Amino acid sequence: MELYNQPKGPHLAALVCGRCLGAREDRFFATVFLGSGFLLLAMLFAAAAVVGAIIVAFHAAPEAFVHSATFHFGRGLAYGMINIYLVKTAAVFMITTSTIAIYTLLTPRWLAIGGYVIAVVLLIGSSYFSWGLLVFPLWVLLVSPTILRDREAVPISTDGLSP
Numbered sequence: 001m002e003l004y005n006q007p008k009g010p011h012l013a014a015l016v017c018g019r020c021l022g023a024r025e026d027r028f029f030a031t032v033f034l035g036s037g038f039l040l041l042a043m044l045f046a047a048a049a050v051v052g053a054i055i056v057a058f059h060a061a062p063e064a065f066v067h068s069a070t071f072h073f074g075r076g077l078a079y080g081m082i083n084i085y086l087v088k089t090a091a092v093f094m095i096t097t098s099t100i101a102i103y104t105l106l107t108p109r110w111l112a113i114g115g116y117v118i119a120v121v122l123l124i125g126s127s128y129f130s131w132g133l134l135v136f137p138l139w140v141l142l143v144s145p146t147i148l149r150d151r152e153a154v155p156i157s158t159d160g161l162s163p
Contacts, residue, residue, distance in 0.1 A: 029103075040089045050081065054075065058071070087122050087132060088126070094119040095116065101115070108146065115143070121135070
């Protein structure tokens, strides 16, 4: 007896990764994958807006703005959004992507395990390392070509739908 009806056809990770994963994809990880990706982008845009507002306000009155409480509030808000929350969201995205990659053989195993290790470093020690912000883009730079590269893959069932 099924607890819920699964929709037929490719799921989110299949659409995002450009492959049809079909039955090999887990709906929970696909949902967390999508949610963490959207949250990561939303936080990145919000932090960019805060930094942009600081720059515009500084340009209007540089002498007065640097010593104001508004400047210190905006600077603290931008720091917190980028160095705390954005990094943690990136770590969650890395964990879900690595889990999907291991389950579906989307990337080499060493790269997915490396994603787990880097995600743990970001979750626990991102405030201790000044290079913490660079780790996520570098990991994406490593993972992207392996996903996009056309490899000999095992045929995956698409439930009768064409990819």
